[in-house]
Amino acid sequence: MAEDRAAAVRRLLDAVRAEGRTALTAPEGKVVADAYGIAVPGEALAADVDAAVAHAARFGGPVVLKIVSPDILHKTDAGGVVVGVEGADAVRDAFHRIVANARAYDADARIEGVQVQELLPKGQEVIIGAVTDPTFGKVVAFGLGGVLVEVLKDVTFRLAPLDTDEAAGMLDSIRAAEVLRGVRGAEPVDRGALAEQISRVSRLVTDFPEIAEVDLNPVIATPEGALAADIRVILAESVPKPRPTYGREQILASMRRLMQPRSIAVIGASNEPGKIGNSVMRNLVDGGFSGQIHPVNPKADDILGIKAYRSVADVPGEVDVAVFAIPAKFVAPALEEVGRKGIPNAVLIPSGFAETGEHALQAEIVAIGERYGVRLLGPNIYGYYSTWQDLCATFCTPYDVKGGVALTSQSGGIGMAILGFARTTRTGVSAIVGLGNKSDLDEDDLLTWFGEDPHTECIAMHLEDLKDGRAFVAAARETVPKKPVVVLKAGRTAAGARAAGSHTGALAGDDAVYDDILRQAGVIRAPGLNDMLEYARALPVLPAPKGDNVVIITGAGGSGVLLSDAVTDNGLSLMEIPQDLDEAFRRFIPPFGAAGNPVDITGGEPPATYEATIRLGLEDPRIHALILGYWHTIVTPPMVFAEVTARVVAEFRERGIEKPVVASLAGDTEVEEACAYLFARGVVAYPYTTEKPVAVLGAKYRWARAAGVLT
Template identity: 80%
Template structure:
């Protein structure tokens, strides 16, 4: 059956192409829908009034009548749709009116007749569609239909094709999901039937790349099923050339030589006649360098790069790091294409051009024009922008964050985020990957790399351009709803990536996630010395999708043993501000001891009784003690107080606790990010 349906649709598309059309007619859409099992109502094509009357008589009850014209895509705008037609006289009148309206709308339009379609019962309108995204390719979409859906743009996207489970997840991903389950006495819809419409559309566009858009609008969902009242299919006007891809093993081999080089050659025009530079022997050409070279770092003007790259190719150097600007970023696309051609011909992978360089700290490598950085650790950071790269460097230095690498990507003429992600996913030194990106050259390759990496370590992305204008000149309702950021948001989430809302968030997540143990359940407990902080921390817990534990009576009684009568158990546990260090310690111990509690959020209030460093030292000591006993739970802390809390927070960060001064939001945001990764990795 699979082969038959492909042949059926292929013949349809070939016919449309041969006739110079970019859209299928309604009867063709019906054939396509039947081939893929997309549920649509019964219908017939009437070429004259008598055929319309006969067709309507074969359907029990009222019918819908629609113009059939390859030149009239927007049938309603053309006055080409009449709903609820019943009886021979009404059918005749509707037929004539539709033809007249269509000719008035487009006098030269080819008219094949009128589609007579059985009228569907009332139900919940939804829209199922697919679009071709420039980054991710074929993407399937689901949105609540009707006026409300159009106003809210309550839409969700997935890469096509989707599985049955992924299709079902889309129904829960819209803000209006409860409407589908039934509200205010109204029965819920057949969710499986709706999900099947999504799955089948996604398979259709995956099988036929030349289909640019599909629109089932509306799909009428009822407790007994889901049926598309109208199907629109638009063909691409031209094919998009595919990007060159490399096998995973080839990527890892090249990246290993880039990130763990045994030898690096710097190609520099600043002093071409020198015999040595800073104690290193200088050569007139890279071809004169003895032995193998893993990386060539280019620090020469753009106009000289091509010739030097040819020499690097003759030397069989596998990686070229192109620091100079002056390429595609200023409109010099031909010059950039030339160096890409040279690199492909010689088997060289290119990093850049237009970058600040890169750091590989575990190799003591600083191949950049920026200041050195050598604090080794588990965080790999990348950026498409040099300015953001400097911000990353300054943040790492200020916070004493240990990094495995900092990499600039610039124009991404070749190497890009999916190459780096593939490497960092396997790199034993890297525990968390954080990436600033403005675009993705190949969204599907990135998703593939992310899906392979996320089960092993967190991936954090800061995607710039959240306010980008949505798809322009879209030929369908689905296309009009597909804005760049909406697609990125859903598909990055689908890949298990943690999306950071801002630069500081990305950097803080990257710093915090390797510190926090993986939670083993969803029960979060707040212990605070300030009622006000407790309220704000509770809000933050809810905002970040976490759950405050309902404290059972025995645990409530246990906490009450350590707090004063005017304090409050429950959750948050308010120990009040005047308590000595022993109260903080006792309640934190209880939170770590009880297996029903999975994560602790601490709210500290600066007092003379318990100074900041005393709180930090006791918390770090208790956490370390429990970790030695095999009890590892995420502990985050918010410290409110005078400037001494800053030192206390740094002390905690260096000893396994994620702590921030002057904020209740940041520690909980970091905890929420850890939970999002744990869920995506299948660890909760």
């Protein structure tokens, strides 16, 4: 039976396409809805006014009349909808009025008749829909519906298909979720019926990729069910060609040779200072890369004292990576030689491809790479760093501080900002990778590798787009349970100009899809560049929390208030201090201090008060995370506070008690040194800000929940 229904939809869509149309009429939408069990009210098509009267009489009670035209998508805008029509005379009047309005709206519109539909019961208006997102493919939407849907934009998105349990989760993800549960004496809506409608729409668009958009708006949700008052279906002009895909083991095998190479060829290596080929060679040699380096330059016998080869084909033995440092116009023939040599990776530093409008040139190198199985990093990149291999394959400044943070960027300028931040903060990195035009290798390849890399503890990625959002989500879901993934998505409004034929399409035309789906994948989205870098630096430092109870201990009341605000802003929970714990804190603070939460020990207290209260916070198992607010005084100087705090945290760590501890230090410039001291010893500390340490703690909590560490 399901196959018969699918066949009916297939015949209908083929017929619509044969007529050169992309939009289904309301009666055609009813065929689709019935085939997939999408609940809609009773309705019939009236070709003339007498048929409209007869249909209305059969339904009994008030009805809705809607114009049916393949050329009028937005019926309300055309004056093509009349609601609550009852009685023969009223039906006749509404019929003629709707047709006249449609003619006035579009004199050339084809009018097939008027749809007569049962009047829906009163209930909560919501929207259910699906859209083909350029990044993530088929995406399902749910939110508040009605005429103000595009104004309110209270909507959430998920990848299709999804089952009813996943669909039910969408109901709690909108700001007005409480409305669905019933407010001011209203009964809750039938959540199961709504979830079923969402799931059925997701299966429809998955089964028929040529469906670009589906719009059920409004859906009337009541305690007894959910009915779609209107279904709009829009077909795509064309279905995009699928991109080549690689299995997990294929990706890991290629990435292993890229990130842990034993032999590198530099095509365009040069002895001339100022040339990119010279800079790459110097960085490889000076960086201490222990593998083989093979300069390729037909006009040189040696480069920096290393034997040079006229062609990569002349290089003896296996080569893992070919780094290109030649002009764009010479890349394709050199890449052919790389392919014939069987080199699995090409790092394409040159610019002058798609980013400058040379799409054909980029398409040519992609085709060569696919033909020979060469994975391409770039073009238009600064290169890459793999610090644990002492590998610096870039024309930028070297960096060799080994650590657990992997950083990637789509932009060279952002890449250098990453480098500068890492150097200033002494952040240890496992890799820094430029992605540029992403002609082939992209974020999901890197995520797959870094997820398995034992040297990488946290991954941070700057991106302007994703070539394959679904592949990225799949890689993120594999990686997040093992380590945090932080993303800075630039161009948050770039997709807003995309034309849409439905409310769902219009709502999906901004950043909301990225935001929702990245969150569902467990990715921590950073609001800005500095936030991304600070999250990456701090998250490996903090242990995972084991519960939600956060306590603030502060020497300054003002800082305590701001820290409390930041706790709320970052979705954290201030612990309600029980009486026994309150009394325990009061034993250490002066009478004019304040227990509760924040615990205000006041600014004039000696180091012993800080130590005693921090000890209590770490000792009590009901407290799961500490936020410290320090105020610079001569009684407790910054470095004294830092040394005390670090010593106590280290002592508890040795006892097996680890809790995330972050600190905000307010004071003169001495607090900068104190923060650096704390950071190096496992306490994430920042000077002159109450927001940043709490934001980092909030990011750690978001990862812990996404990873299943904290439920």
